[in-house]
Amino acid sequence: MILALSRQTVRQTWRPYAGAFVALACGVVLIALTVNLIGAVEATSHVAGVSSADRTQLADLSSMFGFMAAISLFMAMFVVASTFGFVVATRRRELGMLRLIGATPRQVRRLILGESGVVALAATVVGCAAATLLTPAALWLLRDRGVTSLDLHAPAPWIAWSIAVPCGAGVALLGSWRASRRASKTSPVAALQEAGLERRRLTFWQSVIGGLCVATVGTVIVLSTRIEPLFALIVSILLPEVIVIGCVCFGGILFPFLAARLAAPFARRNVSARLARDHVRTAVRTPAALAAPIVAISSIAGALILALSFTADWTTALDREQLRAPLVVEAGSRAAVAAVGADPTVSVADARTTVPVRLGPDGETEDVEAVDLGTTVAARGLRAVRGDLAALHGSSVAVSETYASDAGVGVDDRLKARLDGATTRWRIVAVVADAPDLYGEVVVSRDLVAARAAKAPAGLVFVLPRRGVAASEARASLERSLAGTHSQVLSADTWIDRTDDQTRAANNLGLWVLLGPAGLYAGIAIVNAILINSSQRRRQLRVVAQLGGTPQQLRAMAVWEAGLVGAAALATGAVATGFVGWMVRHAIASDVAGAPLTIPWFPLAGVVVTCTGLVLVAALVGARGATRA
Secondary structure, rough: OOHHHHHHHHHHHHHHHHHHHHHHHHHHHHHHHHHHHHHHHHHHHHHOOOOOHHHHHHHHHHHHHHHHHHHHHHHHHHHHHHHHHHHHHHHHHHHHHHHHHOOOOOHHHHHHHHHHHHHHHHHHHHHHHHHHHHHHHHHHHOOOOOOOOOOOOOOOOOHHHHHHHHHHHHHHHHHHHHHHHHHHOOOHHHOOOOOOOOOOOOHHHHHHHHHHHHHHHHHHHHHHHOOHHHHHHHHHHHHHHHHHHHHHHHHHHHHHHHEEEEEEEEHHOHHHHHHHHHHHHOOHHHHHHHHHHHHHHHHHHHHHHHHHHHHHHHHHHHHHHHOOEEEEEOOOOOHHHHHHHHHHOEEEEEEOOOEEEEEOOOOOEEEEEEOOOHHHHHHHHEEEEEOOOOHHOOOEEEEEEEHHHHHHHOOOOOEEEOOOOEEEEEEEEEEOOOOOHHHHHEEEEEEHHHHHHHHHHOOEEEEOOOOOOHHHHHHHHHHHOOOOOEEEEEEEHHHHHHHHHOOOOOHHHHHHHHHHHHHHHHHHHHHHHHHHHHOOOOHHHHHHHOOOHHHHHHHHHHHHHHHHHHHHHHHHHHHHHHHHHHHHHHHHHHHOOOOOOOHHHHHHHHHHHHHHHHHHHHHHHHHHHHHHH
């Protein structure tokens, strides 16, 4: 009986649940699409004949899509839970009427959960079907935009369905469960109220979860002076989510307060602004529901944009600090590498050579740096932060600080390796400083992999001129020696600048992949929340109109309300972004003195402008529809 009543209620009062349906369906599309992308990568990695370089690219894609899936799931849980809570809060009078005619709190709670289940069923079916249709287009777009050069094929759709359906249903029921508990406590008197003031008192769980988030941020602040760059980068990925959750827990108090303060200069001179301020100041669910997706996308996107930019600054500073060779040759062939070493003006020609080796307990293929220790130390500044590089010979290996941290290994540990059909255990003799542009995460003696090193493709050659030979003179001589070999001789500064540009271009492409779907979903959620609010405020606007408000004033009031809440949410996101950026920057500056500071103003401004535009346009459209009715 309750389920039948739930279906009937959704069918008759479809307007508020239409927004919840859109939010959940888009969330299911987002989750299923990322699962399909990961499945396509995994299926391609098991195809016979895939080269080592392709496997490395597939591993990077898998990590990228996994991170995208985490962001997608977080955004879906966040937005859908907020939307369902908002929908239930707008039905206070209706729920009060049910209580007035004898419905028990348990029946009200079951009714809300049943309605959410009906909406979740429809949304998951539509979302999974849409994701299946969009997957081939997404794979084509990834190849077209240069994210991958591989031809990825869509996996079987049932894999994504089996993950997206329970995720979508679970997110809907989880979001509506909290709202149903609040709805079950609705008093029968609510049916007789002409206006209702929402309570601002925090629930027990809001206080606990919000307090934990505040404590986490406080701990990071205390430890920020001792955080290493690598750990700071990891924290920069996770901390925005903690900040967002804390803001939502206190959102019913935080956003009305901030919006009212932002309205103060305008409320004195503008009637619509004053009405908007008064409504926002007394509301709870409306500001919180609208601010939720704005805070989420602005905090996560802003922090990630800054973190990637500062990481590029860090690697560039490491390159400048360690690179000792004044010239870098981009060799076009192995003959060109030999010609560099034979040039009479060259003292040291340190060729960068990487070979594929199966490493670790899982036997995954990774690129290993094969070095001649003397030339690499002289040209690239290879140095140990722990252990002794002099022991790097035979079946020994050095690993970078990042690799040691990720794999949980250190000096004197053994690293399992499979080479030429034989399984050996290399002893780690040193942990070297991070410098990903200069050498890899795993470094071995060239003699250990001599056969493979001899067949490795040509790459970079770091050049030290002979004593008494100027770098310009050596460069001119090398250009003559390498004429017709499709090689290029660069100064160290030029090579570092070019590498930095390539890194930032790759970061921008990665941001497009990571944040594109989540940003689109956040945009839909922003518009959705505003339109739901507008559709539920017709009665209130009619009362204001009867008191003398003109349609222009009513539309202006709606735009002011959305703009004030949006500004408060963006201000909160800016604070979160600034804090994360400061933490990462402080760790980098402590590690490398004189590291450059590059703030990507254009992408950050793009986030602000896009959110502001969506808020104002959706508010204007919703206000026109509400005032016309």
